[in-house]
Each structure stands twice: as C-alpha cells, then as structure tokens.
Amino acid sequence: MKPSKIARVCAAMLLTITLGACDSKSATTKENYAKAEQQYFDATDAVCVWSTRPAPFEYANVRAWEQQQADQLVKVGLLAKEPATVRDFGQSLPGARYTLTDAGKKASRGVASGLGNRFCGGKAKLMDIDAPSAGAKAQAGDKVYVHYVAQLVDRPAWDDESVLVGHIELAATTNNQFKGETFLILTDDGWKVAPKKA
Known part of the structure; x- marks a missing residue:
C-alpha cells in the first residue's frame, strides 16, 4: 500500500475513533447524564415514608x-x-x-x-435535567452536579397525600412531580449516580 494511501486510511480511522469517543457513554453530554439518572430511577424506589x-x-x-x-x-x-x-x-x-x-x-x-x-415503592421518569455544559474530556472518577425534575409514573397504593398529611417527606411529590439534585460520577461503564455516603 502506498504511503499516501496508508496516511488516508489512518486519518479516516483516527476520525472514526475520535467521533466514536465524542459519542461515547463517557462524553459530558446532557443525554448521558439523563440516561444515568433514569437508570438510577429504574433501579430505585421513587417514594418513601x-x-x-x-x-x-x-x-x-x-x-x-x-x-x-x-x-x-x-x-x-x-x-x-x-x-x-x-x-x-x-x-x-x-x-x-x-x-x-x-x-x-x-x-x-x-x-x-x-x-x-x-x-418505599413506586417508579419515576426523568422529565428534565440541568447539567453543566460539555467541557474538557472527563476521566473515570470525575463528578458532575445535576438538578432534575421527575414524575411519578407508578405511585404506590399506600401513598395517599390526603391521609399522610403529617409526613413531610411526601410533600415534594405533589401532582406526581418532584425535584432533586445529585452527583453523577464517571465509571468505566459510563456515567452513574454517585452512591450516597452513609
């Protein structure tokens, strides 16, 4: 293969790798942050008292x-x-x-x-996430702080706001929506919600 052809092939491969990296699960994008938050919601209870x-x-x-x-x-x-x-x-x-x-x-x-x-019980769906704009390439262990709005899509049968008036932990779920904030951390498998300290 001619050197000029090799150079073109290498350049094409490098461009493909670069574009893939920009699109990867480790990229600092709102889509990746939203995916991480929704994965957390899918694996956790939405409402507790x-x-x-x-x-x-x-x-x-x-x-x-x-x-x-x-x-x-x-x-x-x-x-x-x-x-x-x-x-x-x-x-x-x-x-x-x-x-x-x-x-x-x-x-x-x-x-x-x-x-x-x-x-605890119920499930939530992410409605919106407010995260820092994409910046420098992130490395494993990096964290970002995000705010989100979520909606209860499966409210537990026992979660009755008209009865549980004294339980302020349910006050944030009025009209099936709630707001929250959390840290996301970059792992080898992409962005995840950082575990809360005990």
Whole structure:
C-alpha cells in the first residue's frame, strides 16, 4: 500500500475513533447524564415514608401526636393497630400497639437511621435535567452536579397525600412531580449516580 494511501486510511480511522469517543457513554453530554439518572430511577424506589419508631412499637394514648403519625400509616395499610397497656411515664397507661401488615412488610426497606421503618415503592421518569455544559474530556472518577425534575409514573397504593398529611417527606411529590439534585460520577461503564455516603 502506498504511503499516501496508508496516511488516508489512518486519518479516516483516527476520525472514526475520535467521533466514536465524542459519542461515547463517557462524553459530558446532557443525554448521558439523563440516561444515568433514569437508570438510577429504574433501579430505585421513587417514594418513601417513615414510621416514627421501628415496628412493632407502642404508644400511650397521651402521646397524641405520635399516635396520629402512626395512625396515618394504619389508614393506608402499612401498619396494624390494636389496644394495649403501655408502660410510659413510669406507669401503665392505656395505649396502642402497632405492627407491620403484609403490605407494610412488602414495602419496608428496613429501619432508617434515627427513625423507624422505611416504607418505599413506586417508579419515576426523568422529565428534565440541568447539567453543566460539555467541557474538557472527563476521566473515570470525575463528578458532575445535576438538578432534575421527575414524575411519578407508578405511585404506590399506600401513598395517599390526603391521609399522610403529617409526613413531610411526601410533600415534594405533589401532582406526581418532584425535584432533586445529585452527583453523577464517571465509571468505566459510563456515567452513574454517585452512591450516597452513609
């Protein structure tokens, strides 16, 4: 093969590789960021709510606010309630015992630190993402900070805003939409949502 032909072939191959790299999953594009965010949504629960204590638990009737919070989870079927004599304030008082229902067990994702059971479910779809404009070529380990708007496409049956009025963690999902922000990190397999620190 003539040197000039070899040079043309090499130039064509280099151009192809360069264009491929620009289009690759590691490119700093809004499309890649959106894909990473949607993959995270597809693999995670969209909505969570917490009980004030890990079930089973008991409250004396004098703890009206705590019982109101727990009773809301009873109304949506995550907890069951039965009368009980509760030891509180150094004495035996009338109260209630709360336990997980079958739906509560299914929705429970364990106990949240400093709280009670974490009930989660539902799926979300990314509606919009606000990310930095493409800049220098990213390397594995690089992070970008993004803001997003998402919509609940599968709201759990127990997620009833009219009942769960005291659970502020659901307030952001009014009209099935919510906003959020997160870090994306570049891995060997493209952009991913960075794991949250425990």
